[in-house]
Amino acid sequence: MNLIIDIGNSAVKSAVFQDAKILRSYVFPFENFSENFQKIKKDYPQIAFSMLSSVIKDTFEIEKILKRETKLFVLGENTRLPFKNNYASPQTLGKDRLALVAAGSLKYQNINLLIIDAGTCITFDFKNDKNEYLGGAISPGLQMRLKALHNFTAKLPLVKLEENITLIGDSTKNSILSGVLNGVAAELDGIIDRYKADYKYLTIILTGGDSQILSKRVKNGIFANPNFLLEGLNYILEFNKTQ
Ligand SMILES: Nc1ncnc2c1ncn2[C@@H]1O[C@H](COP(=O)(O)OP(=O)(O)O)[C@@H](O)[C@H]1O
Ligand SMILES: CC(C)(COP(=O)(O)O)[C@@H](O)C(=O)NCCC(=O)O
16 A cells, blocks of 8 residues: 655645555645545555655654654655656756656657646656657646735735626626636636647547646646646656665
8 A cells, every 4th residue: 555645835635545546535734744644544554655745844753653654765866757858957846846747758659648637837748659758837726816816915805716706797796806816717728729730630638636627727637636746646656666
């Protein structure tokens, strides 16, 4: 049994895997790692391996716990990956993006693939049909945009995301929601269209905490999979176990 852990800038996402299937998944704050780990280990004492990907600064304590209780793999620059990395600064590339491309390279071999991860930031990652990773883009996420409007103005309130929004915002709150949600949906469609112009055959994955709310608003055909990153990390773990 594998315990897979993805530490993003907003939350920890974790899942217990057996035979490439998720038995259970968890979302919790980074500060509560230790207590959540103990609960998971109590529910699944068969966990023998763990895989950690993190984009935050310090994971020393977390690694200590995982090393004590499991055989730990930490996703890093030297991890064996199933694709060629052409990013010009591989040492600064987010580990979450590495994991997404690893999942894409194994699941969608010989296919042009654009992976969009809507989390704290929205990342775009492209790998071609030769399994070469070329890079992509980093853009502010939904919550970041809502917070920015509040933090950098005198009068705009901090608005909570809502499902039912209109194109024409008829109040301050609805104008903000329209600007942020319709704006991101239009951004995704616009960027996808530009990739499609360059790559006739293109598969698109949408993942991340905000993938559900966005998938309904994107016009292009996409596959929404909230667990794509965790699945990618599990692939990398299995790939490295057998090397
Ligand atoms: N249960 C939840 N807990 C936290 N964030 C959630 C939850 N459900 C949806 N979200 C959304 O997920 C986003 C964070 O996505 P996530 O992929 O976890 O980001 P990151 O990988 O950067 O930590 C938040 O902006 C929030 O809008
Ligand atoms: C772009 C990110 C902040 C996204 O993090 P997330 O939104 O998933 O928390 C992360 O992938 C990162 O820190 N990247 C480093 C820069 C780069 O990938 O080039």
